[in-house]
Amino acid sequence: DGGITQSPKYLFRKEGQNVTLSCEQNLNHDAMYWYRQDPGQGLRLIYYSQIVNDFQKGDIAEGYSVSREKKESFPLTVTSAQKNPTAFYLCASSIQGRQNEQFFGPGTRLTVL
Amino acid sequence: AQSVTQLDSQVPVFEEAPVELRCNYSSSVSVYLFWYVQYPNQGLQLLLKYLSGSTLVKGINGFEAEFNKSQTSFHLRKPSVHISDTAEYFCAVKGSGGYQKVTFGIGTKLQVIP
Numbered sequence: 244d245g246g247i248t249q250s251p252k253y254l255f256r257k258e259g260q261n262v263t264l265s266c267e268q269n270l271n272h273d274a275m276y277w278y279r280q281d282p283g284q285g286l287r288l289i290y291y292s293q294i295v296n297d298f299q300k301g302d303i304a305e306g307y308s309v310s311r312e313k314k315e316s317f318p319l320t321v322t323s324a325q326k327n328p329t330a331f332y333l334c335a336s337s338i339q340g341r342q343n344e345q346f347f348g349p350g351t352r353l354t355v356l
Numbered sequence: 357a358q359s360v361t362q363l364d365s366q367v368p369v370f371e372e373a374p375v376e377l378r379c380n381y382s383s384s385v386s387v388y389l390f391w392y393v394q395y396p397n398q399g400l401q402l403l404l405k406y407l408s409g410s411t412l413v414k415g416i417n418g419f420e421a422e423f424n425k426s427q428t429s430f431h432l433r434k435p436s437v438h439i440s441d442t443a444e445y446f447c448a449v450k451g452s453g454g455y456q457k458v459t460f461g462i463g464t465k466l467q468v469i470p
Contacts, residue, residue, distance in 0.1 A: 247399075278460075283365070285446065285462040286400075301457070333399055344390055345458060347399035 245270045247348035249334050254353045256328075264319045264351045266334035272346070273339045275317035279303060280331040280350075289332075292317055293339065321353065328355045358383040360449050362461035369437055370469050377432040377464045379447035386452040389430040391421055394444045394463070403445070406430060417441070442468045 247268045256262045268275065274293050278286040288301030292311040306325025311317055317336075321328045331352050335345040363378040381387060388407050392400040404415025411423040421432045430447060447461040 249399075283462060286460040288457055291457070331397075335400075344402050344405055345400075347392075347401070349399045350397070352397070 247334060247336055247346060249332075249348040249351050251351060252349065254351055256353070256355050258355055259323045261323060262321050262328075262353065264321070264332055264334075264353070266317045266319065266348060267315055268317075268334075268336045268346075268348075269315060270336055270346060271314070272336035273314070274337045275311070276335040276337075276345060277301075277307075277309065277317070277319045278333045278335065280333055286333065289319065328353060358385075358387065358449050358451055358456075358459050360447050360459050360461040362447055362464050364464050365462070366465045366467065368467045368469055371439055372436050374435050375433065375437050375441075375466065377445050377447075377466065379430045379432065379461060381428050381430065381447070381449045383428075383449060383451055385456075388450045388452055389421075389423060390448040390450070390458070391415065391419070391430070391432050392446045392448060392460075393417075394446065396443075400446060403432070437466070437468050439468050439470060441466060 250265045276291045277289040287303050289307050290309040292298035308320045333350045334348040337343050337345045359382050361380045369375045390405045391403040394400045403419050404413045406413045406423045414420045419434050444463045444465050446463050448458050450458045
């Protein structure tokens, strides 16, 4: 059963701590993405990767870091430098090709206390 | 550069009534257009997409959308809504040249009233 998994579903952290969100896909997609969703702001692109060992900053990359060591995995680290990290984080993947849609995971809700 | 405007942040509608969710876009190149649906605390699911060809696109769950190039619009419609259609709907645009990121609208919350 192919798809994208994100874990955990809910995550609580204290201010000043780094936290890593997991994203795994078994769709054999080359491209993967991380979005942040805040109420009334839609989805904003944090980072994306079109191929293993390569990734690019999106619109709001400050305070975040990623790695792409395997095709299936694209973890996102929210660092202490991110000033307002509480949000819903969505991971997505797609087949390479301009016309192809993105497939989304179920999301991780991060709350920083 | 490209942008997406969803004109209504919330749309209440009675069950079995028709609904239209509006989306306008701007882009300097040809575009691909998408509508996604998001149920509470879940990821986004593709409803339909326009790539080329017929301007009327049919999607899942009885939804359809019409691409209007002259008005740069891609409005989503359903002739008769059900309670289960209550969700947030996102319009998205992607440029057709080279690598282009996807730009999402801010979303429209559809509330179906029994």
